[in-house]
Amino acid sequence: MKKATTTKTTYQIPIGPIHPALKEPVFFEFELDGEKIVDVDVKLGHVHRGIEWASRKRNPVQILYLAERICGICSFCHPAAFTLAVENVAEIQVPERAEYLRVIQAELERICSHTLWAGVAAHEIGFDTVLYLTWQIREKALDLTEYLTGNRVTKAIIMIGGVRRDITPDMIPKINETLKYLKDNFEKLRHIFLDDKTVKMRSQSCGILTKDDALKLCAVGPTTRASGVKKDVRVDTSYFAYGDLDITYTTPDILTGEVNGDVYDRIIVRLLEIKQSIDLIEQCLDKMPSGPIVAEPKIAKLLAQLKKTNGEGVGRHEAPRGEVIHYVKLDGVNDAPFTWKVRAPTYNNILPWIPMLKGQQIADIPIVAASTDPCMSCTNRVAIIKDGNRFEMNKEQLHKLSVEKTRRLKL
């Protein structure tokens, strides 16, 4: 009897739930034909930390610090969105000076986050000199953060109804000095990223997300703006003091005149946003009125007011990665909120990975996955199952593949 044989032309690579290019556990299943990716499947839900549950036992002031720990890089965005939601429920009017101070902190965080991302993106294509350069620049921005807030990463600066620390006139010289340093180095960084042939060859027409797909899959932040979608919470809803400032959508056609939606465009958008953030901080320092920095300085009184408040509110903030939404419901009986729901920007930027990765090579996975700036934790195993045999590919090997592809370009 003739043995029935089935020939399969494609094979599968599962990536994750733990993997280098993904900085948080997420599971990918790639359908490959040779080096080419035919199909991708994404599965989420591997890092449920129960943060929302932890809020059951905490009052809104304590939740500010819990929200800060949702993400190490967005440690201003999450408390900011939570504060906006609570202010929405309790109808707290924030003093004008505090609104400007919040913009300064938000933009400073954007500079830190985008320079960090630029370094990681360079590292993914094997360009480690640029990684060190960008992180040297980021270090200055972090020093300024530490000077303004008292800590490098967990800023603990925002408070319901205002901010906790003021910018006094004697702090202005140090801020201006750092901004000047950032501006000078921004030009160098832009030259390295946008004019270098290696970066161009690896990132142009790689990981394309069309405008249609970006709209359909609800991509947010720089990922969607790089595809030409004009979506930015700062402009759309003009919360904080953004309404008074000169701000517009950052799309890649400002610089190049065309929108491709590839990795190169995402680099352009993020670099332009660094420049926009520096500009916004300068505008804030110019326009900032004097006055109180917090609506209710007595925290015990604020907590009593929030305990009596009944209702639900939504806070939206443009984090470096896109729109972050917090939903809060206070029941007017307990200290802790009745519900607290967080939607982080990366959640929307997961599905756009599928159209981006289709048709790419395995060596492009790290840079394409990193190009949406996924806010995820990183580790190191890839298993390849080919013809029933199982191979394992670890972080170093995958990174080596990516570096080799850069070398193969033969400049």
Place this chain on the structure above:
Amino acid sequence: MRFSMLPRAFVQMFKKPWTNKFPAKYTPSNTTKFLQKVNAGEIKINPPVETPPGFRGKIQYDKEKCIGCQLCLKVCPSGAIEFKPEEKKIKIYLARCTFCSQCNDICPVNCLSMSNEFLLADSDLYSKDLIVE
């Protein structure tokens, strides 16, 4: 330019590194012995980068001033503060402290403050250095 990073990389070769070699220029082969020697005063550690004013480090507690109102317990996000009812004073476990300085803000008599001390690593969570009372 084709390789725009090259000139900068060359310039960097003649510059001093940015890294502050803390706590020693080269990693000691035995950290425990190294620290013992530091404590004995035989070797000095390379000082860390100075902290800016307003840095949030180890909490300092002025026990005399404290009136035992327990407001700090109410806002501490990590539950690091314990109330001692018999003497109406507080006890802070630094192993749980998140250094947000919220207790400093709410204290009506300002008996709490943040110092610039940040080298608090310890193998024992309840060691003397990590409990402020």
